[in-house]
Amino acid sequence: MLEKQRATIDRIDRELVKLFEERTKTVEEVAEIKLENNMEILDSGREAVVIEKVQSYLEDDSLKGELADLYENIMRISRGHQQEWMSKRNS
Ligand SMILES: O=C(O)C(=O)C[C@]1(C(=O)O)C=C[C@@H](O)C=C1
Structure with missing residues (x-):
């Protein structure tokens, strides 16, 4: 029933x-x-700026809020990764 859609999601996730x-x-x-x-x-x-920029790439403006949410999380993770990376570098 969901095979086709899940195969598409799997392909997108790989990318x-x-x-x-x-x-x-x-x-x-x-x-x-x-x-x-x-x-x-x-x-x-x-x-x-990053959030505004990625929102401008949307074709469907109704996704602006969700995209901002996604990028807030991506950049939170990015900051955490930088912190980890710097700590390892300094140890
Ligand atoms: O562009 C930077 O200065 C980054 O550190 C990268 C990044 C990002 O992941 O896009 C992460 C943290 C900053 O607050 C801003 C942006």
Whole structure:
């Protein structure tokens, strides 16, 4: 009954995981630069810009709230990852 839709979701998830890993590796480069330059991990201005930017890519504006929610979580995880990465780097 749901096979076709779940196969599509599985394909999308595979792509998302690949992109998530690529984003996270890039965030590690950001962490390295921030550590070297004594910069704060949190950049609220940049986070607001990221959310506005991704919302502008939507074809369906009714998803704006959910997309903001998704990105707030992605960037919260990103900050946590940077923190972890910096702690390991310094130990
Ligand atoms: O662009 C940065 O300065 C980052 O650290 C990356 C990132 C993100 O994941 O997009 C994470 C934390 C910051 O608060 C802003 C954005």
